[in-house]
Amino acid sequence: MLSFWERNSFINYDYIIIGGGLLGLSTACEIKERFPNKDVLILERGVLPSGASTKNAGFLCYGSLTEILADIRNKGEDETVSLVEKRWKGMNKLRVRFRDENIGFVNSGEYELIDERYISSLDEITKVNSLLKEIFKDEETFRCDRSYIERFGFSPEVVKNIIYSPYESQIDTGRMMRAAIRYAVSLGVVYLTGAEVAEFTEKSDGVEVYVEHNVFHERIGFKSSALIICANAFSSSLTGNYFPKPARGLVIITKPLDMVKLNGIYHYDEGYYYFRNYGNRVILGGGRNLDFQGEETTAFGINDKIYKALLEFLGEVILPYTEFEVDVVWSGIMGFTENKLPQVKKISDRVFSAVSCNGMGIALSSVVAEDVVKELPA
Numbered sequence: 001m002l003s004f005w006e007r008n009s010f011i012n013y014d015y016i017i018i019g020g021g022l023l024g025l026s027t028a029c030e031i032k033e034r035f036p037n038k039d040v041l042i043l044e045r046g047v048l049p050s051g052a053s054t055k056n057a058g059f060l061c062y063g064s065l066t067e068i069l070a071d072i073r074n075k076g077e078d079e080t081v082s083l084v085e086k087r088w089k090g091m092n093k094l095r096v097r098f099r100d101e102n103i104g105f106v107n108s109g110e111y112e113l114i115d116e117r118y119i120s121s122l123d124e125i126t127k128v129n130s131l132l133k134e135i136f137k138d139e140e141t142f143r144c145d146r147s148y149i150e151r152f153g154f155s156p157e158v159v160k161n162i163i164y165s166p167y168e169s170q171i172d173t174g175r176m177m178r179a180a181i182r183y184a185v186s187l188g189v190v191y192l193t194g195a196e197v198a199e200f201t202e203k204s205d206g207v208e209v210y211v212e213h214n215v216f217h218e219r220i221g222f223k224s225s226a227l228i229i230c231a232n233a234f235s236s237s238l239t240g241n242y243f244p245k246p247a248r249g250l251v252i253i254t255k256p257l258d259m260v261k262l263n264g265i266y267h268y269d270e271g272y273y274y275f276r277n278y279g280n281r282v283i284l285g286g287g288r289n290l291d292f293q294g295e296e297t298t299a300f301g302i303n304d305k306i307y308k309a310l311l312e313f314l315g316e317v318i319l320p321y322t323e324f325e326v327d328v329v330w331s332g333i334m335g336f337t338e339n340k341l342p343q344v345k346k347i348s349d350r351v352f353s354a355v356s357c358n359g360m361g362i363a364l365s366s367v368v369a370e371d372v373v374k375e376l377p378a
């Protein structure tokens with residue numbers, strides 16, 4: 001049973017956001033920055049955010065050469081360039097909003113490992129550079145340099161060339177999410193965790209959003225003028241949409257090593273493998289392309305086949321001359337659409353959804369948040 005005080009101060013808002021990941025937080029910040037007097041509530045089901053935002057590998061990126069080429073094949077040049085531009089804009093907005101010093105920002109560039117299968121992509125560097133020239137104000141966003149193979153200690157049997165791009169960066173995912181929560185709360189956003197939304201109903205004067213109180217085991221109906229669903233891969237039951245489809249991703253971090261030659265973020269195989277240094281540890285993620293079907297799940301867990309492949313890649317390609325031990329392994333759940341584009345939808349006059357950053361939400365959340373906030377009723 002709610003007290004008089006709870007009913008007066010905790011129940012009514014202008015906007016309610018379902019999902020306390022990076023996109024939910026960015027949306028809340030966008031609202032408060034534009035309309036400081038609006039009251040905003042975020043409802044997050046987990047004690048900690050429980051989707052992708054605290055589970056990724058901490059890459060601030062817009063796409064490697066082979067990934068961009070794959071996107072061009074699937075979506076065409078114009079849409080691919082516009083997506084890269086959005087990612088770049090989003091990366092910069094995130095840095096300004098949450099501040100470099102709070103998110104562990106380090107710009108040491110991006111390197112892509114090219115094996116035998118992708119050698120022909122080197123012939124397309126000039127074309128891609130000319131497509132991206134206006135975005136980065138650079139004639140040479142991507143440049144090829146074989147000397148990096150030796151510098152970083154990669155296996156020359158597998159890695160035949162390296163493509164470098166200076167604009168991608170590393171962040172500390174945990175610090176970034178704490179900074180995002182801290183900033184949102186400093187703007188006046190109410191961030192409630194352990195608050196899983198079971199359902200909502202639309203009424204003539206607003207939306208009522210129901211959460212089971214985990215102590216009193218009774219349903220609380222939070223009220224707002226409008227609702228924004230930012231539950232990403234878990235949103236289908238709330239939006240009634242088939243997309244986004246869930247896509248699980250696996251990440252490994254090694255124990256500290258005596259010496260790490262890596263310095264930056266690294267991609268391989270159209271971005272399906274990605275790794276970086278974190279101090280003198282190595283973080284490696286990916287391999288979803290080895291079992292797309294098995295990874296289309298909202299269940300957190302470790303896919304043995306992918307884990308084995310990542311360990312093999314780590315031992316044979318990244319650290320071929322170094323002993324290492326794995327410290328932590330974890331998974332996160334992303335949301336994907338068919339065309340790999342984020343989805344902002346007006347479901348009704350009062351209900352909106354912003355989901356599916358397609359594995360690029362660190363870069364995209366800030367601009368997707370802008371898009372959904374433009375749609376909201378005043």
Ligand SMILES: Cc1cc2nc3c(=O)[nH]c(=O)nc-3n(C[C@H](O)[C@H](O)[C@H](O)COP(=O)(O)OP(=O)(O)OC[C@H]3O[C@@H](n4cnc5c(N)ncnc54)[C@H](O)[C@@H]3O)c2cc1C
Nearest residue numbers: 019021022023045050051052053197249332360361362363
């Ligand atoms: C392994 C991995 C690697 C990645 N690599 C990169 C990368 O290199 N670059 C990049 O830009 N991005 C990367 N990403 C993607 C990025 O992390 C996501 O795109 C981004 O975090 C999505 O944020 P979100 O807020 O939309 O979703 P989420 O972080 O999933 O947030 C959704 C939230 O909604 C909550 N929720 C769900 N249902 C309910 C409910 N009924 N009631 C209340 N709350 C609910 C969930 O608990 C969750 O916290 C990666 C992700 C993973 C997992």
